[in-house]
Amino acid sequence: MPLDTETGDFVVFDRVQKSYDGEILVVKDLNLSIGKGEFLTMLGPSGSGKTTCLMMLAGFETATHGEILLDGNPINNIPPHKRGIGMVFQNYALFPHMTVAENLAFPLEVRKMGKSDREAKVKRALDMVQMGDFGGRRPAQLSGGQQQRVALARALVFEPELVLMDEPLGALDKQLREHMQFEITNLAHDLGITTVYVTHDQTEALTMSDRVAVFDDGRIQQLAPPDILYEEPENSFVAQFIGENNTLGGVVETIENGVCTVKLDSGDIIDAKPVNVSKPGERTLVSIRPERVEFNKDRLQAGAHTLQAEVLEFIYMGDIFRTRLRVAGRDDFVVKTRNAPDQVRLKPGETIEIGWLPEDCRALDA
Amino acid sequence: MSDGPVLAADGTPLKRSLARALRREKMRAFLLVAPLLIFIMVTFVAPIADMLFRSVENNIVRDTIPRTVQALRSWDSNSDELPPEAAFSAFYTDLVFAEERKLHTRLGSRLNYEKTGMSSLFRKSGRRVGRFDTDEYSKAFTGLDAAWEDPATWNRLFATGNTAMPETSDTYATWRAVILENEDDPLAEEPWDVLFNALYRDLSNGNAFDDPLLSAAKAGLGSIEPVSIREQLVDVDEDWEDPEVWKTIQTYAASYTPGYFLNSADLQLTGEGVSARPENERIYIKLFQRTLFMSLVITFSCILLGYPVAWLLANLPARTANVLLILVLLPFWTSLLVRTSAWKVLLQQQGVINDILVWSGLIDDAGRLVMINNQTGTIIAMTHILLPFMILPLYSVMKTIPPSYLRAAKSLGATNWTAFWRVYFPNSVPGIGAGSILVFILAIGYYITPELVGGTQGVFISNRIAFHISSSLNWGLAAALGTILLAAVLILYWAYDKMVGIDNVKLGG
Numbered sequence: 001m002p003l004d005t006e007t008g009d010f011v012v013f014d015r016v017q018k019s020y021d022g023e024i025l026v027v028k029d030l031n032l033s034i035g036k037g038e039f040l041t042m043l044g045p046s047g048s049g050k051t052t053c054l055m056m057l058a059g060f061e062t063a064t065h066g067e068i069l070l071d072g073n074p075i076n077n078i079p080p081h082k083r084g085i086g087m088v089f090q091n092y093a094l095f096p097h098m099t100v101a102e103n104l105a106f107p108l109e110v111r112k113m114g115k116s117d118r119e120a121k122v123k124r125a126l127d128m129v130q131m132g133d134f135g136g137r138r139p140a141q142l143s144g145g146q147q148q149r150v151a152l153a154r155a156l157v158f159e160p161e162l163v164l165m166d167e168p169l170g171a172l173d174k175q176l177r178e179h180m181q182f183e184i185t186n187l188a189h190d191l192g193i194t195t196v197y198v199t200h201d202q203t204e205a206l207t208m209s210d211r212v213a214v215f216d217d218g219r220i221q222q223l224a225p226p227d228i229l230y231e232e233p234e235n236s237f238v239a240q241f242i243g244e245n246n247t248l249g250g251v252v253e254t255i256e257n258g259v260c261t262v263k264l265d266s267g268d269i270i271d272a273k274p275v276n277v278s279k280p281g282e283r284t285l286v287s288i289r290p291e292r293v294e295f296n297k298d299r300l301q302a303g304a305h306t307l308q309a310e311v312l313e314f315i316y317m318g319d320i321f322r323t324r325l326r327v328a329g330r331d332d333f334v335v336k337t338r339n340a341p342d343q344v345r346l347k348p349g350e351t352i353e354i355g356w357l358p359e360d361c362r363a364l365d366a
Numbered sequence: 367m368s369d370g371p372v373l374a375a376d377g378t379p380l381k382r383s384l385a386r387a388l389r390r391e392k393m394r395a396f397l398l399v400a401p402l403l404i405f406i407m408v409t410f411v412a413p414i415a416d417m418l419f420r421s422v423e424n425n426i427v428r429d430t431i432p433r434t435v436q437a438l439r440s441w442d443s444n445s446d447e448l449p450p451e452a453a454f455s456a457f458y459t460d461l462v463f464a465e466e467r468k469l470h471t472r473l474g475s476r477l478n479y480e481k482t483g484m485s486s487l488f489r490k491s492g493r494r495v496g497r498f499d500t501d502e503y504s505k506a507f508t509g510l511d512a513a514w515e516d517p518a519t520w521n522r523l524f525a526t527g528n529t530a531m532p533e534t535s536d537t538y539a540t541w542r543a544v545i546l547e548n549e550d551d552p553l554a555e556e557p558w559d560v561l562f563n564a565l566y567r568d569l570s571n572g573n574a575f576d577d578p579l580l581s582a583a584k585a586g587l588g589s590i591e592p593v594s595i596r597e598q599l600v601d602v603d604e605d606w607e608d609p610e611v612w613k614t615i616q617t618y619a620a621s622y623t624p625g626y627f628l629n630s631a632d633l634q635l636t637g638e639g640v641s642a643r644p645e646n647e648r649i650y651i652k653l654f655q656r657t658l659f660m661s662l663v664i665t666f667s668c669i670l671l672g673y674p675v676a677w678l679l680a681n682l683p684a685r686t687a688n689v690l691l692i693l694v695l696l697p698f699w700t701s702l703l704v705r706t707s708a709w710k711v712l713l714q715q716q717g718v719i720n721d722i723l724v725w726s727g728l729i730d731d732a733g734r735l736v737m738i739n740n741q742t743g744t745i746i747a748m749t750h751i752l753l754p755f756m757i758l759p760l761y762s763v764m765k766t767i768p769p770s771y772l773r774a775a776k777s778l779g780a781t782n783w784t785a786f787w788r789v790y791f792p793n794s795v796p797g798i799g800a801g802s803i804l805v806f807i808l809a810i811g812y813y814i815t816p817e818l819v820g821g822t823q824g825v826f827i828s829n830r831i832a833f834h835i836s837s838s839l840n841w842g843l844a845a846a847l848g849t850i851l852l853a854a855v856l857i858l859y860w861a862y863d864k865m866v867g868i869d870n871v872k873l874g875g
């Protein structure tokens with residue numbers, strides 16, 4: 001449920017740059033604004049600067065250039081402990097010498113809250129993450145998932161308006177991770193907290209977020225809600241990073257009426273939607289999602305270009321079939337089809353003709 | 367499934383073949399540690415056991431003057447009377463042989479630890495014991511019968527023991543042994559006065575002697591003027607008339623004595639029991655207190671100075687940290703003596719620091735600070751020397767504290783100080799514990815540095831131990847002091863374990 005993110009600029013990165021060593025820019029010209037109550041995920045490969053951005057926001061690193069605004073106020077000169085930002089660390093950073101309840105009471109104690117208020121809040125926060133019975137335990141006596149929940153409760157117990165989470169689910173197994181993804185999103189939305197979430201797991205990013213910022217090389221490559229990100233990647237990095245993708249290299253032949261023709265390296269001509277190309281003669285990578293490839297000619301537009309394909313492999317995966325084809329000289333072209341009663345099961349060695357709607361094939365930067 | 371024991375492939379019961387396999391493993395493990403084990407037994411455990419033993423062992427009195435010890439056994443030391451003549455006579459006999467064997471001065475030194483003056487008393491008496499009037503007996507008996515002059519007579523009468531003449535037989539046996547020790551012939555050596563003294567005493571005590579020579583001597587006894595050994599001894603030194611001297615001998619006659627330990631606690635064992643030593647001899651309690659106090663001060667200064675350095679080391683980039691670590695370790699690589707001497711150069715009144723202070727006008731020339739040859743000097747030099755032992759465990763513990771703890775605390779709203787004090791510090795306590803134990807235990811037994819820079823006010827108990835080992839040769843006392851030191855360390859270690867828990871001590875990892 002994407003919120004109307006235009007309503008407020010709760011957190012703003014304004015042309016922020018960051019360098020650790022004075023030689024390499026780890027974050028290059030970051031512009032990002034996050035609305036109040038939004039769940040924004042920073043997604044990107046390792047070393048792309050996600051944690052650095054989070055640390056600048058939390059106040060543990062200073063931006064070398066640019067400004068960060070929180071609720072309209074620049075925070076570059078506010079020390080971390082006055083920012084009132086809740087944070088969940090990658091390794092949870094629960095204090096090992098305190099019990100779970102003491103860990104949760106810590107932020108309230110430093111805020112000089114009275115004992116009875118404190119206890120009530122700690123109890124409520126623990127109940128919220130279903131850890132009410134564990135208040136007396138030490139973090140070392142908890143499982144990974146329980147520690148994660150305590151870390152979450154601790155970040156929320158002092159009711160911050162903004163919570164930062166740095167790969168909080170990285171250490172958990174798949175099942176627990178999926179469960180926690182669900183819990184975190186629900187909590188965030190129920191409490192109306194603005195959340196900045198860092199991960200390099202794209203499924204996590206897609207399922208949890210209102211918007212996803214794809215990072216690479218210190219820049220945001222694309223910032224969009226999950227569906228847009230998946231269906232309309234703006235460049236080939238995003239296209240390849242999110243989900244599975246078939247890419248073919250070629251040169252633009254013509255562009256007209258929002259449709260272009262591309263001459264592939266193998267000499268075949270295909271139709272595509274021009275996204276990152278502007279004039280004929282430009283080199284491009286076209287990308288097609290495996291589930292958007294069509295080999296039933298009846299469903300294609302009249303006059304659409306088609307390609308010859310040889311079936312190399314057919315994999316039965318239960319809910320879907322995955323077929324690997326040799327297309328335009330490449331043998332890593334994948335097609336996914338739904339397992340339906342009328343669905344054809346292709347056999348290796350067969351030769352077929354494939355095609356797609358022009359808007360499903362995006363001509364991106366090379 | 368059969369009910370019998372599980373069998374291994376070769377048919378032997380599995381349990382036994384497992385035990386055999388394990389035994390071989392254990393054997394191998396034992397052989398691997400054996401060299402070290404032997405080394406430790408020989409160089410560490412054995413000396414400590416020897417030290418514990420020496421701190422209570424006291425055979426010297428009984429071995430050197432056995433007859434006196436025996437004779438004093440029935441003497442009531444509280445009667446304010448001197449021991450009976452028999453005891454004096456026994457002592458005379460013992461002293462003659464001890465003097466011949468050159469053992470009496472050693473005994474004198476031993477007893478001197480308990481009562482001053484004993485050493486010179488024994489030396490003086492030893493010098494004079496050959497000139498006692500007991501030669502009157504010799505003359506008298508030889509006058510009665512010239513056969514007494516002949517060593518063969520003595521050999522015939524007493525060599526195989528004579529139940530009617532116990533004292534003489536006993537004395538003769540020792541005499542014979544002494545003569546043989548000197549590689550002389552007992553049948554050629556003229557009998558000593560000490561033998562005639564014993565003869566006189568035996569004859570005057572008993573009757574019905576089987577040998578005519580003895581009967582004749584007994585009959586002639588009336589004409590012989592008795593010689594009082596007591597008077598002879600008092601003639602040498604009036605102290606022999608002091609019951610305290612005899613009490614001391616009696617008190618320390620036992621093979622094992624708590625005396626060294628009492629001495630270490632500024633107490634002494636007298637005939638009346640345990641009492642405090644005279645004011646001017648009380649030094650050990652003060653020294654123990656000083657050692658403990660100064661070791662604590664040194665430990666605390668090491669914590670104060672070492673903690674920030676360790677923190678810096680743990681939080682710097684690895685490269686810089688390694689360089690700094692080398693600087694921390696540098697003192698390890700210079701000779702202890704060189705370092706200590708360097709402190710002398712720096713701290714003495716005409717030394718570098720004072721010169722700089724005077725030059726900068728902070729103090730005037732007359733007011734130069736005394737920073738060496740006192741407690742200050744010891745504390746400064748030892749803090750420097752022991753600092754690495756604090757920094758290293760602290761550093762390795764701090765290395766394991768993730769920086770995210772501090773960040774988490776700050777993100778939760780804690781100021782820098784609160785985050786440090788409530789989160790970082792508690793996690794570094796195991797390092798402080800390990801460092802403190804190391805530093806404290808090393809400090810409490812330190813010897814060279816206090817010796818060199820401590821003067822008289824800055825020395826430790828270990829310096830006193832060294833003094834007793836190498837100068838006063840009172841090894842028993844040194845052993846007792848060492849044992850107390852060892853016990854103190856063990857007790858403190860135990861207390862630490864009770865209060866902090868030894869599991870809370872981490873050297874890293």
Ligand SMILES: Nc1ncnc2c1ncn2[C@@H]1O[C@H](COP(=O)(O)OP(=O)(O)OP(=O)(O)O)[C@@H](O)[C@H]1O
Binds near residue numbers: 047053
């Ligand atoms: N304290 C630091 N000093 C110097 N360089 C750093 C520091 N922290 C991070 N970097 C560098 O900055 C770049 C971005 O690091 P960052 O931790 O932000 O990546 P990330 O996107 O969070 O990666 P990951 O997904 O692996 O956590 C990396 O190349 C990293 O080597």
Ligand SMILES: [Mg+2]
Binds near residue numbers: 050051052166
């Ligand atoms: Mg990261």
